[in-house]
Amino acid sequence: MPREALSFLLAFLLSALAIEPFKRYQRRNRIGQYIREEGPDLHNYKTGTPTAAGIIFLPIALSVALIFAFSIEILIVILSGVLFGIIGLVDDLSKIVKKNASGLSGRRKLLLQFLSASIIVFLIQFANPHTHMTLPLLGKIDFGFAYYPISAVIIAGMSNAVNLSDGVDGLAGSMFIFSLAPMLFLPVWQNGIIAPICGALAGFLWHNWFPASVFMGDTGAIGLGGMIAVMFSVDGREGYLLFFGMMFLVEMFSVIIQVFSFKTFGKRVFKMSPIHHHFELSNWKESKIAFRFSLISFIGAVFGLLTW
Secondary structure, three states: OHHHHHHHHHHHHHHHHHHHHHHHHHHHOOOOOOOOOOOOHHHHHHOOOOOOOHHHHHHHHHHHHHHHOOOHHHHHHHHHHHHHHHHHHHHHHHHHHHOOOOOOOHHHHHHHHHHHHHHHHHHHHHHOOOOEEEEOOOEEEEOHHHHHHHHHHHHHHHHHHHHHHOOOOOHHHHHHHHHHHHHHHOOOOOHHHHHHHHHHHHHHHHHHOOOOOOOOHHHHHHHHHHHHHHHHHOOOOHHHHHHHOHHHHHHHHHHHHHHHHHHHHOOOOOOOOOHHHHHHOOOOOHHHHHHHHHHHHHHHHHHHHHOO
């Protein structure tokens, strides 16, 4: 625990301090976030806010993890953060160059995510060969060869789920911390990467809590999403994402339900998806959404601990 506390504190300080000049550079050069036209009108004032802070806090978290907790498992998680972070970086840079919010096409992004996930699944089989998945309360279930594509889909899906959750100030970062920090009470190898990630995210939230002065961008969101899935995939515990990634999955499935309902029945289930926008349009303040979603994330994580 002292090692985890030290890595958390170091990552927090480095992240909080490094993001400040990063913001100033973007403001000085008029670089910032472009808001999607299909998003809530409430967000129009955020146009021009510095973005892509994942470029800062991800390398800090991964470097601190390497210093304090080097292992083959940690190395695989770090590699996943690099691969998925690069996808997000390309998307962020594309938006900045094009000067709009379009970025990479959805299909191209999904393809890159699935390819990256497949590479990670391949590497996991060298470090910890398995074809089973441990599901909460049910135990191990062997999927045979089908495990490989299933695991890749889960990893790619979670990278999207976290990205979809990055829609209001402080939401994705606080949900990530409250989803994973409870695992620090378990004697597991994942703590070596969870502590510095949570520390770096806490430093980021220093600037991102409502009203946000910087956004994590796809670099941070897609990178974090890939890592949270891989943390559980290394041990074949993807099923525990139902608890430790609960609200990220709720965000993702709210989009799937909305699209399916509209295309099939011509009706929308929510005022807007992902679901945090539904509550935003129901007059919930951004800080209220971030707090309540994070609280539910924490409750889900507690259930995860109880069934570990």
